[in-house]
Amino acid sequence: MITYTNKTYVAFDADADIRYYRLMQAWKKNDNTSFNFYDAHDLNNLMSYSSEETIKTKLAERLRNTKVFILLVGDSTKNLYKFVRWEIEQALKRNIPIIVVNLNGRRSMDSNLCPAILRDELAIHVGFQQKIIEYAIDNWETSDISYKNANKTGAYYYKDSVYQQLGL
DSSP: OOOOOOEEEEEOOTTTSHHHHHHHHHHHHOTTOOOOOOBGGGSOOOOTTSOHHHHHHHHHHHHHTEEEEEEEEOSSGGGOIIIIIHHHHHHHHTTOOEEEEETTOOSSOOTTTSOGGGTTSOEEEEESOHHHHHHHHHHHHHHHHHHHHTTOOSEEEOOHHHHHHTTO
């Protein structure tokens, strides 16, 4: 059986930061923008009363179809171990390109908020803006592969010129 990895997996603090995920979904639905991603969260429903094991099984299913992993980093993301850290560990284990989106708008790694597990890992760090997230979704996978082939690690970020080209 061939598995197609074309989805975008978005991990976040579901209690504090779901509004940012919902905003990304709204960008996707807006006919006046080109923002689009194949949302891994569309694959199956997770019931809030499901066991941790059941939830992780469903999340693993989503990750098997993932092309790029986005982590929305808010004030409490670094403290979430039960699911968010597990999701990050799975993305790392599966060599899925990682885009860290700082909800505070910072365009590089925010060492105060970034989960420790990601601080030395290969990832692109961007601010929470539609155009730069879309750019990262479209371009980071290729960079990630070439950086991994060169055995590079650590936090990466786009130069100001990329933001300027995007009108940001």
